[in-house]
Amino acid sequence: MRDHPTYPLLTPRGWLVFALVGLVLLAVPAANQWAATGSAAHLPDYLVPLIGKYCTYAMLALALDLIWGYAGILSLGHGAFFALGGYCMGMYMMRQIGTRGVYGNADLPDFMVFLNWKELPWYWQGFDMFWFAALMALVVPGILAFVVGWLTFRSRVTGVYLSIITQAMTFALLLAFFRNNMGFGGNNGLTDFKEILGFPIQAQTTRVGLYVASVIGLGLTFLICRAVVTSKLGRVCLALRDAESRVRFLGYSTTGAKLFVFTLSAVLAGLAGALYVPQVGIINPSEFSPANSIEIAIWVAVGGRGTLSGAVLGAFAVNWAKTWLTGAAPEVWLFFLGLLFVAVTLLFPKGVTGLVQQVRNRLATRAIPRQAEGD
């Protein structure tokens, strides 16, 4: 009776599922590269960056689930952290274009030449180095989240007010990045990338490389999130979702806990954005649109907030449906999304994961009397 709980990073079964999902995802580029064209196992080229993109969305969903599903803070600005990570990587790839731009200017991206700028602004310095851009893709969203979180959590802004503030944050960034004189390419954003780390961006082998990086990124993000939610801090987060004042009266700084999780979450979103942009080949201000951030919340809600696997599942499922619907019947997509949102909030608030759990429980309770009869 003196037993106590343990919190493994993953159970043996969890590791098995983790490895299986990893294998399936890695089979995609293998089937694309090595299976004979025309055979049933061969996957078309376009699937690689498409599923790679889903992987980065899944990372983004994990990031949101960490702060929303566990700490109970609904951020509706995670699209901004994602976009900032993306812009950092985009800036690196812009600098990689070098003299291959339309104006052939080695020092300035085309849009700056077009604006008659004479030299690179200070905040573009260093972005010709991959390591610096990659670091900034994590640091910039992290700092923004830290500052916004510090200001809001400290003054105990919670619930819907925090959601509104984060929406305002992403909207403000949207407007700012639209401006040409911000120096991020205005409404065209950053595009026409040529290469990344010396590899041609359009080549299928590069795409496979980016895809594999995304799968690894997703696995890593998942494990980082697991590490947090299985830690004592993870339990403090669940606790403050239930009864924040009780946590404070136990002597914990709830501001500190929230700030940590919010900042980490933004860093992970930035990583996702940095992997996303090279695969889609463009980043523009529309990534900051408030609706994008709301969509992320819908992925998580559909999958089941508060379960990490649910967030991944939700991101894949909703985005697959989006790809399919916007191709088959584009006018239906927004209605579908709205309907999904209503259905999730009203009918299955714990998402697909909760639904599966419910069915399983029902089967289990039905199995018990049957066993009793057998006795």
Add this chain to the structure above:
Amino acid sequence: MARPDIPGRLAGEPDPHLYLSGVTVSFDGFRALNALSLIIEKGELRTIIGPNGAGKTTMMDVITGKTRPDEGEVFFAGEHDLTQLDEAGIANLGIGRKFQRPTVFENLTVYENLELAVKTARGTFATLKGRLTGEMRDTIERLFDTIGLAARRHEQAGALSHGQKQWLEIGMLLGQDAQLLLLDEPVAGMTDHETAATAELILRLAKERTLVVVEHDMEFVRSLGAKVTVLHEGSVLAEGNIDQVQANQRVVEVYLGR
């Protein structure tokens, strides 16, 4: 930090564990506490009664840093000015509070509720790295010995009965090793049997800690046999043992007689 200058206290006498002087709290002009003064000695068990809205909970809010007083002094152990600290800082001084409405972490297990309470480094990074040590496990088992509930350790706290939640919450205060315990209506919603068990628990705890117990249940207050303070309209109306208080004409008028 300026030590309070307590009237009537001789030099060399130990400081009171809790000292409130002239504490006033107004909500939109309404005085929930009105120049409230109160002295609780170290190791004392004090019961506080008073009609609804007398300011009992507000007093606890002031002591625990939830509400800042507009005026007045609040000192802990003679040296900590509680009006200058936040909730977490006050909790870490060793002041524990049970809310009027039992407040436990419903989505965590009973065991996890206690785990979070057990005294450890409270910093965010320390918490991130925090492991359940053997020492903590022993402490938690001792808490189970005190409050019961051992058989329900892996159940979600939300599944406990009202009375059991009250005990769990008291167990959490003990886990945090609070030296001053503020219990706001600890037997509300309990059966007679549970109430008796809680009285026994409180008397046991009072042997080594300072306790302030707010209750409406006069039977229960009597069973604790401690000094009683009657609050009314935000200040002390009467103080004394239960018989003195029950015989007090003013107390009968505003509270007991109704």
